Amino acid sequence: LVKKKAGKYAKQVAPIQQAAVLGAGIMGGGIAYQSASKGTPILMKDIKEEALELGLKEARKLFAKQVERKKLTTEQMAEKLSHIRPTLSYGDFGHVDLVVEAVVENPRVKEAVLTELEDQVDEKTILTSNTSTISIDRLAQNLKRPENFCGMHFFNPVHRMPLVEVIRGEKSSDAAVAATVAYARAMGKTPIVVNDCPGFLVNRVLFPYFGGFSLLMEQGADFQRVDKLMEKFGWPMGPAYLLDVVGMDTAVHAGEVMAEGFPERMGSLGGGGDKSAIQLMFEKDRLGQKNAKGFYAYE
Ligand code: NAD
Numbered sequence: 001l002v003k004k005k006a007g008k009y010a011k012q013v014a015p016i017q018q019a020a021v022l023g024a025g026i027m028g029g030g031i032a033y034q035s036a037s038k039g040t041p042i043l044m045k046d047i048k049e050e051a052l053e054l055g056l057k058e059a060r061k062l063f064a065k066q067v068e069r070k071k072l073t074t075e076q077m078a079e080k081l082s083h084i085r086p087t088l089s090y091g092d093f094g095h096v097d098l099v100v101e102a103v104v105e106n107p108r109v110k111e112a113v114l115t116e117l118e119d120q121v122d123e124k125t126i127l128t129s130n131t132s133t134i135s136i137d138r139l140a141q142n143l144k145r146p147e148n149f150c151g152m153h154f155f156n157p158v159h160r161m162p163l164v165e166v167i168r169g170e171k172s173s174d175a176a177v178a179a180t181v182a183y184a185r186a187m188g189k190t191p192i193v194v195n196d197c198p199g200f201l202v203n204r205v206l207f208p209y210f211g212g213f214s215l216l217m218e219q220g221a222d223f224q225r226v227d228k229l230m231e232k233f234g235w236p237m238g239p240a241y242l243l244d245v246v247g248m249d250t251a252v253h254a255g256e257v258m259a260e261g262f263p264e265r266m267g268s269l270g271g272g273g274d275k276s277a278i279q280l281m282f283e284k285d286r287l288g289q290k291n292a293k294g295f296y297a298y299e
Pocket of ligand 1: 026156250
């Protein structure tokens with residue numbers, strides 16, 4: 001895996017005038033907020049009305065905090081909010097410069113969504129995926145224009161996490177990578193260009209850590225103590241709280257992709273042949289903050 005400096009792609013590229021995000025969940029909602037907040041209008045498409053409402057509610061809450069802190073006036077908040085256009089249809093996708101796909105972490109769903117999306121946009125539109133772990137080459141395999149596609153991996157919560165991994169697939173063009181780097185910068189983020197592999201860079205480090213934590217749980221450790229100790233070690237939060245933020249469903253699905261990509265190193269999420277502690281949480285519908293119950297309970 002070779003890190004490439006994003007600076008290499010810093011040539012003058014036309015700024016993204018109109019963006020779109022597919023999926024209005026934790027990540028899609030955050031990406032829409034961040035884009036709107038930095039002035040790039042964004043369409044936010046989901047297949048569920050409730051998801052669109054939740055995505056908008058979250059953005060409204062974040063803008064309202066800025067008004068409270070006197071960083072924005074109510075008029076500015078209204079203007080920025082108007083940059084997010086929720087939709088259930090592909091109606092206006094013909095005028096979009098760049099799309100970030102942020103639907104569930106399932107390769108088959110993502111492949112189907114990307115193929116469908118490609119038929120709805122202009123042939124110059126850049127398509128990106130916010131996948132946490134799925135290889136970009138795998139997602140590109142059924143695309144007609146794989147040169148227009150690369151990864152754009154944000155971290156959660158989007159408005160607070162500076163890093164964005166821009167993943168260059170085998171067929172991604174310099175122009176697609178450069179436009180994605182430029183959009184990440186316009187969103188106030190720090191992009192890094194990485195080569196393609198399951199988990200890219202950050203999740204190749206993070207998932208073994210989750211696996212280690214899961215194994216500790218299976219051996220009877222107390223998750224709150226582990227969290228407190230990892231905070232004392234200097235991390236901003238422990239693994240149980242971080243998993244609640246990520247979502248147990250996303251962690252399990254991403255863990256499967258990592259285990260498939262690196263079977264000898266990742267195995268399952270810590271449980272060997274048995275179900276891991278994280279998988280058991282998922283099966284008990286303890287998804288984390290998204291449904292208010294994970295390792296911790298939320299109001
Ligand atoms: P989520 O479950 O919160 O949201 C997914 C959304 O996608 C839902 O609102 C769902 O209705 C919608 N959706 C499903 N099929 C769709 C379709 N065909 N068209 C449009 N919308 C559709 O999930 P999330 O945590 O936001 O994760 C989304 C992606 O971002 C995943 O690939 C995940 O791996 C990645 N990611 C997640 C995190 C994290 O910490 N949760 C961090 C980085 C990247």
